[in-house]
Amino acid sequence: MSAMAPVAVVGGGLAGIAAAVALAEAGLPVTLYEARPRLGGATHSFDRDGLVVDNGQHVFLRCCTAYRGLLDRIGATARVHLQDRFDVHVITPSGRRGRLRRAALPGPLHLMPALAAYTLLPPADRARAVLGSLALSRLDPADPALDRVGLGSWLAAHGQRDPARRALWELFAVAALNIGVEDAALGPAVMVFKTALLGRADAADIGVPAVPLGELHGATAETAIRRRGGEVRLSAKVSAVEFGSPGLPSLVVDGVRVPASAVVVATPHEQAARLVPAEAAPGRDRWSGLSASPIVNVHAVYDRRVMDPPFVAVVGSPIQWIFDKTRVAGLDTGQYLAISVSAAERWIDMPTAKIREEFVPALNRLLPGTRHARLTDFFVTREKRATFRQRPGSGALRPPAATRWPGLYLAGAWTDTGWPDTMEGAVRSGLQAARLARRHLRQGTAS
Numbered sequence: 001m002s003a004m005a006p007v008a009v010v011g012g013g014l015a016g017i018a019a020a021v022a023l024a025e026a027g028l029p030v031t032l033y034e035a036r037p038r039l040g041g042a043t044h045s046f047d048r049d050g051l052v053v054d055n056g057q058h059v060f061l062r063c064c065t066a067y068r069g070l071l072d073r074i075g076a077t078a079r080v081h082l083q084d085r086f087d088v089h090v091i092t093p094s095g096r097r098g099r100l101r102r103a104a105l106p107g108p109l110h111l112m113p114a115l116a117a118y119t120l121l122p123p124a125d126r127a128r129a130v131l132g133s134l135a136l137s138r139l140d141p142a143d144p145a146l147d148r149v150g151l152g153s154w155l156a157a158h159g160q161r162d163p164a165r166r167a168l169w170e171l172f173a174v175a176a177l178n179i180g181v182e183d184a185a186l187g188p189a190v191m192v193f194k195t196a197l198l199g200r201a202d203a204a205d206i207g208v209p210a211v212p213l214g215e216l217h218g219a220t221a222e223t224a225i226r227r228r229g230g231e232v233r234l235s236a237k238v239s240a241v242e243f244g245s246p247g248l249p250s251l252v253v254d255g256v257r258v259p260a261s262a263v264v265v266a267t268p269h270e271q272a273a274r275l276v277p278a279e280a281a282p283g284r285d286r287w288s289g290l291s292a293s294p295i296v297n298v299h300a301v302y303d304r305r306v307m308d309p310p311f312v313a314v315v316g317s318p319i320q321w322i323f324d325k326t327r328v329a330g331l332d333t334g335q336y337l338a339i340s341v342s343a344a345e346r347w348i349d350m351p352t353a354k355i356r357e358e359f360v361p362a363l364n365r366l367l368p369g370t371r372h373a374r375l376t377d378f379f380v381t382r383e384k385r386a387t388f389r390q391r392p393g394s395g396a397l398r399p400p401a402a403t404r405w406p407g408l409y410l411a412g413a414w415t416d417t418g419w420p421d422t423m424e425g426a427v428r429s430g431l432q433a434a435r436l437a438r439r440h441l442r443q444g445t446a447s
């Protein structure tokens with residue numbers, strides 16, 4: 001085993017981290033290559049005037065078992081906060097408020113009392129929402145036919161009027177899928193609602209990082225991989241994956257050819273299509289059809305507290321979710337709010353000044369405390385390619401982890417994980433690629 005060339009993992013996002021940790025835990029030599037000077041991929045942090053700022057707000061649910069397992073293995077479980085009970089405050093610009101909180105009932109009954117009392121919906125729409133939930137719970141998210149159906153058309157066909165779509169379905173579907181309800185595929189939406197909201201009673205309990213993402217996913221993961229005997233090479237650009245013959249891979253790293261016993265390509269789909277040989281993945285040109293969907297995060301720092309809950313959801317505003325990042329960012333006085341906007345095509349290329357013109361008054365309408373506070377900082381972070389675009393037909397474009405060449409595997413939330421493009425999907429993909437690589441190497445040793 002000591003003479004074996006390392007397994008090469010290309011890409012230091014959550015998929016690559018999960019693969020590298022799993023391979024190192026199995027006692028295999030592994031080297032993780034990341035072109036940037038840090039791990040974490042799309043989840044990272046930066047410094048701004050004494051604050052540690054996350055590029056965006058990332059959440060997970062209790063049902064995200066693979067992601068939570070990774071946190072445990074890298075020693076980061078104590079660095080997140082997970083709700084004891086699913087509980088979301090929903091606010092509107094008009095001052096109306098709602099609350100969705102699970103009851104002490106088994107799933108799927110646990111949310112029925114909250115729906116029955118959800119004041120942001122008229123009573124008739126609450127009843128329709130319950131019926132729609134029951135109809136959705138009978139669907140199979142693995143059914144390929146659902147990939148060809150739009151969520152919006154399905155909701156309309158099942159009596160979900162505009163009030164319910166805006167104040168309930170969009171609230172969770174847009175955040176989970178990063179695409180508007182009218183454009184989203186039904187399959188991944190069914191997976192989200194059945195798993196998180198209509199399954200186990202505690203499945204949707206929300207978790208948020210208690211430390212900056214750069215610490216949670218970057219520094220912590222790098223330490224964990226090295227502690228297990230793996231190697232992490234940062235600022236290392238992989239320009240090609242080559243095979244002398246199937247089963248004998250090598251990489252070109254910063255212009256130098258490096259042998260490997262197996263390769264896991266854990267990069268975004270556009271980059272993977274350039275790295276993976278066409279003979280190994282004849283369908284790689286189709287991956288471009290996954291395209292991309294953006295997320296914009298608006299950051300507002302005030303000289304005093306303006307919001308009490310740790311986060312709120314918003315209906316009827318350009319603002320979708322607001323998170324209190326004060327402690328995570330290291331702010332001593334005042335309050336730092338991060339506003340997460342998914343499916344952000346409208347905002348992604350808009351100048352910060354124009355975004356400020358719309359979002360500051362929107363915050364004033366939602367949070368009365370902001371009207372008497374001084375805004376000390378305002379800035380915007382943008383992820384143009386935050387996720388692939390989870391529209392009808394996208395599921396058929398997602399490749400499996402295995403390629404046609406033994407020893408070459410794909411990982412990333414864009415691969416066919418059974419999950420939407422989420423942190424959970426990314427981790428699951430990395431674990432699957434690691435399992436396949438281990439099996440391949442065991443077979444090679446046996447022969």
